[in-house]
Amino acid sequence: MLNINKISDRFSGNFAKKLFVYLCVSIVLAPLLLNFTAFTHIDNDIWNHLISENILWQLCKNSLILCFSVALLSLVLGVSLGAIVAFFDFPARKYFEWLFIMPLSIPAYVFAFIYVGAFEYSSPINSFFHQYFSFDLNPPKDALYFTAPVLALAFYPYVYLYSKNAFQRGMRKPLENARSLGLNPIQAFFRCLLPLARPAIAGALLLVIMESLADFGAVSIFNYDTFTTAIYKTWFSLQSINGAAQLSSALSIFAILLIYLDFQKQNRKSFASKSLVSKDQRKRFQISKFWRIMFFVYASIIILISFVFPMLQLLYWAAHHLQNIDYRYLHFLSQSAIIATVAATICVGLSFLLVLIQVRSQNTKHKFLIRLSTLGYALPGSILAVGVYSLFAKFHLTHLAFTALITGLCIRFLSVSFNQLQGARLQYSDRLSEAAQSLGKPVTQRLGLLHWPLLKNTLLTAFLLVFVDVAKEMPITLMTRPFGWSPLSVRIYEMTAEGEWQKAALPAVFLVLLSCLPILFFIFYDRKKST
């Protein structure tokens, strides 16, 4: 990383930067572009079927409604939780601050299975209602009413984390100014703070939307058919990988559109605060006992349904299969940890550089190109896996399985760290960097003395997010992992493939434990910092 910058200072900095950007973007876009080459052959009967039976139109509608509902629910949950954690003191706030991230460690399809299992007709909960109240908790006729809330429970932590970080990066002063201008706290929040945190929140929402759009595992458990269902159906059932690639390209075009909209909006406004955040600004507001209790209850309910309940269910199932634990679980765990650490480090490093280059760049096209490097998140995992693998195969590099695996994962999760860092970087003014430059500080010193301290926390959160996401990722890991590797996500897949969900609980519990490690590190790091 640093070497690149040394070289870039010595020679023309712009050239090195451009080379770096083009290299990153082309690696990310290569497997996506591969999908577009599928248009050379069109399976007429499949397209006729998808269009004439009105399937495609219905599924597009379903996808849009699902994305909108999940985004809205995650927005409400994430921002409200982010705000109460950032601004107010209430009992156990410190624990909640980290607990809210935990749902991310449970794969969305495991969430789906737990919730469907808990509320279906034959579940103990329903049997209880059936027996004592003669009332059935029949799942709603439209699967959307079940799918959207559960996906929101799985994805709200993105919005929470992004908005909490944005709020903690010095929102006290603007809030006080707004209050002194006569706005009540609620007005001040909606008219002053929310717009300021917009780039960060928009980044998180894009992740949520893309994740719901590309999700296959969870929606298929709810039997809620989306556009992605059509992609898999075309590939798995109608036996046309070409058709699937063509449909996936449509999905990437939609994602490009979303990214462009967000990009345009961001480009027009400046969100930067002119000063650095002082310690004083991080102080939280004092509130009455009533509100402290209310916030505590709200936070507890959300944690209960989004983490404690699914976790208890997993532990209950895992307890029945404890005899399956042996030394091999150490291997599974360590393989997951290695993959997640390597991928997260590379993702965070690349996005750090890309974000810094993007913010200073004057060229809009160049800036947009950098944003496009986050497109991998919008593709269904299996399609991306096939793309990456066939590229490696084209160059006869399939023996480099680990490299293929990490490349695939980085392409997929670059946006998670990028959006996070971009939100943070846009919140402090460019003038700081310009000032440092005018003082003759070289790039390495500017990175070390200015950007690193300012972005350090965000870099660590970005690392955490990518780590957790990679650890639970299934399709790319399944397809490209080296021989003999069996990380936890693959373990979960193998059990669920034949419907042995309860057996899958054990590796799932280990996955949560693994995700706890970086989170514990954070808590420790936070404590050390505050003392």
Added chain:
Amino acid sequence: MIIIIIIMKKSLVTLFCLMFVSAPFAAELTVYSARGEHLIKPIFDQYTKKTGTKIRFTTGKAPMLLQKLVSEGKDSKADLLITVDAGNLWQAKQKGLFASVDSPILRTNIPAHLRDPANYWFGLSLRARTIIYNSTNLKAKDLVGYADLAEPKWKNRLCLRTSKKVYNQSLVAMLIEDHGNKGAQKIVEGWIKNLAAPVFSNDSSVINALAAGQCDVGIVNTYYLARIISKNPKLPVKIFWADQSTTGTHVNISGAGVLNTSKNKIEARKFLEWLSSQEAQGLFADLNHEYPANPVVSANSLVKNWGVFKQNKLNVSSLGKKQKEAVMLMDRAQYK
């Protein structure tokens, strides 16, 4: 530094020796498998113990493994592909991935309808997809077969798994072969009219729904029921062998074939032959409560208790051929 170089040199020499000296003694096979690790590793271990042949394997979803093999092309190190569902095996053959294996042993061990007519792949275990019923509300004499479940008397009494699962696609492919496209569509439309609940995402949920009384009849693969019954023998759900007086119960397979790119075809064939033998068959099927494909070998006791049944003798390769048609038919019938 010097020490490191010496160590490296030594290890390189050892590696060199190992590569060239040990190769003739310990053969190695590479297997791509759509059956999970816990269902295949015990069998592989047994083969290694018996013959010394090491087996390297990777697991994954069948369509992804096929795509993996297609992209690897001639570079592929894989010798065998094991997958579930005849449709996947049929596709692998269509893509030119399999090599034909002319083996009298395999022809004797595996019945003709459970292998490819040109010997490109062979069924190794049998998966029967049949009717189950709630034994408190129904008697076996109330049931006939798949087509009968489309009759109005079953209104609000039927539970089905989603049409997106390949098992149902294969079942409907069989119905198309037996009843023609129109006949099959009428049956599927009848099923949809009779549903007691929205379709389920897996067979276990269908069984649980039946046990809880949400519906009276359903269609599942028998090994799911075996798995649940082995934990809860009192479950009020029983098996009914469909269409015994006519075409027979739908069977699918999990099977394997030797890959075209294999550099070790003789070893691969030997392994495949062993998999079809009495020694391996019991274990292969038992690990997942399936039926052995080799008719000489008997199923485990729980499965055996369900009695002998008449199989639909349609060659399972037709299931792959008709899969696309079946999927389109189910879409038209609004089977989600």
